[in-house]
Amino acid sequence: MQEVLTGVTEPVLSVRNLTVRLPRGADRENAIEGISFDIGPREIVCIVGESGSGKSVTAQAVMGLLPKRDLVVTAGETLLQGEDTTKARISRLRELRGTRMGMIFQEPMTALNPVQRVGQQVAEVLEIHTDLGSSEQRKRVLDIMRAVQLPDPDLMIDAYPHQLSGGQRQRIMIAAALVLDPALLIADEPTTALDVTTQAQILRLIKEMQSRRNTGVMFITHDFGVVSEIADRVVVMQHGRVVEQGTRDEVLRRPREAYTKMLVAAVPSLVPPKRAPVEGKLALEVKQLSKIYGRRTLFNRKARIVKAAQDVNFHIRKGETLGIVGESGSGKTTVARCIARLIEPTEGDILIDAANVAHLPERELRPYRRDIQIVFQDPYRSLNPRRTVGQSIVEGPINFGMGEDKALEKARELMRLVGLSPDALDRYPHQFSGGQRQRICIARALAMGPTLLIADEAVSALDVSVQAQVLELLDNIRKQFDLAVLFITHDLRVAAQICDRIAVMKNGVVVEHGTTADVFRSPQHEYTKALFDAAPGRNFGAQQSVA
């Protein structure tokens, strides 16, 4: 068929009017409804959407990986080089996966078998689909490992997954997906779990591999920075339908639909807005803070010592937002937990109102607990699922002797303040969405009347439109209560928008510290520069804010 049509670029994948039904009792009838798009060879098509928009279901339908009983294709077809995968038999699908379509997943930690050498896991694809002998297989595996730029393939081929870093594991996944030169690569949020610098490398790698091998890529993501970095064309999805599709520039620069416009506008810009320096009273001062893990014990005399945070110094004034930015393992959360006194720092001072709370025992610490409140990353785990929202909010004030009626009255007021209905106090957390739960957590923190609010990746788990709303809320309450905010994030865009000053952390040490405008305009430290260079879609947000 292809020979007949030489000259015309026939799509590698053509999704036609695909509809997948959800099981009864779900929040809508169909997971995806009547979606159509094409992916040509050498083309990267980004499918963008917020959680629940049906992007992953689309990928699973193409791969024939839909859970049999729950999700059923009721209409449409997915033509992989002219062959409908939704109607293919299981044995045929098995042949197609690996040979004509490869897939990489979000979690490189769990997608690899921990007890098998990585080389074997790549070779498994060859073993199933080809007749190659074991020495030839090994040669092919080494070739592909070299192609995905893994260092020392000869050594690494016999390594176990735990010996590799997250980025290296994702490279192995890519190697396994591409070893048979499939026509289509499906990548489901392949860089979401990775640090920015690693993400940049993996994106570059995917792009390079696909253009060299003429692979069509279906790239699922929620991150518009990534989209602007990698996409040829973009498909925007919402509630299981395609809202808009077009080339990257059409969708990102001249979105037609209101939803796309809203999404694009919600992406924080990398250019920090102008901010006047804050001159309020000191709310918190941190001096020479260190937290060292690992200690020699009776049985373990050579314990490994991990310096999670070392000689961290900073202060925050009332009404000011200090951002701590860094990749995973940089020690930013350790610092937050020390300040909230969830852990005791090994050394250093934490001064609130001239009192040093760094080493106070729990009983003496208690009065200061009110002053520092924390909002965590995971909205699904920050509220006790067995207690109503109201019970969670009033717990703190009642601990400090407020009457129940008065505390409830205050909770009602706070619910209104964070944009939720006060009637919702009697409900349980599972009845709320992630963004709503994060608002509840903010209300719970405010109920204590804190001077310092720590937001530990508080918006990282949220969809971009919800993220924008929660950020706005945080900024409003900062102004209203003259709060000092310690904002911990890995996301430079968010940091640029909300922070007055920024401290960049790496390996437990603050490498750079200054006003947001200065740090973003002229980063001094090598690491900060590398971090900014790696930020996906550097130019995308900038032009947005100028326009």
Next chain:
Amino acid sequence: MASIDAAPPVSRRRSVWSTVLRNPSVIFGGSIALILLTIAVLAPFLGTRDPAEINPSARNQKPGYTATVRDDEGKKISVVYHFGSDSLGRDIYSRVIYGARVSLIVGVTVAVIAVFIGLIIGMIAGYIRWLDGIIMRFMDGLMAIPEILLAIALVSLSRAGLPAVIIAIVIPQVPRVVRLVRSVVLSIREEPYVESAITVGTPTPTLLWRHVLPNTTAPLIVQGTFICASAILVEAILSFLGIGIPPEVPTWGNIMAEGRTYFRILPHNILYPGIALALAVLAINMLGDGLRDTLDPRFAKRF
């Protein structure tokens, strides 16, 4: 900012219990356990006689044997030995029915005591880090003691009887509960909602009671049923070996011990208490399996 309303209220609790009550193992095991409980409670009204009553003229009779005895007023009445009689002429049917009482008392008491003690020690070990090592090494030590040896020691130190048996069975079970509770506490204390309770100044005992304890109920209900089944079995073993409850008390183990000598000629002496014991343990284990599948998603059946 517009007011955002949550989804309509759904009762999570009810849906959990309705799945539990639809599980076939729970239905089967639960109803048999319930029947056994009813039998134990209603033992005097199920056509039984005094289980300790000796009738020298009706020794070692086969099931269905009918004897004629005089009642208190001297009138002759005929009695049927449904399950036969033992070497002292006691009615095995009555003894098996009454035996259910001892078995269930031992099973339930051991489960309740072991879970209660284990819960408290486990919470302490899980939450107070410096005590953890000490407590857990002590628990490892306890686990090394075989319950039968412990029972022999306790019985020789004091009198043989129900309390000694219960203590002997409880002690080796406690460490298992402690381990379970400790592991739950260790994972729950890292949950952000527990940490935020710490930051709002909730005192530790309240924290444990309010935020940690509820998470242990499901695994403890499951563990409790397994302890109950195992306690019933161990009690029967101890009685059979003659180191448990005194032989005149009707327990399934005692009946089997009594019938051991004539097992080849009169198998009913062992058969009926054996069936009762097997049924009880099977029912409670099935109940536990069903509860585990429905309450504890980590072990839920995968299709």
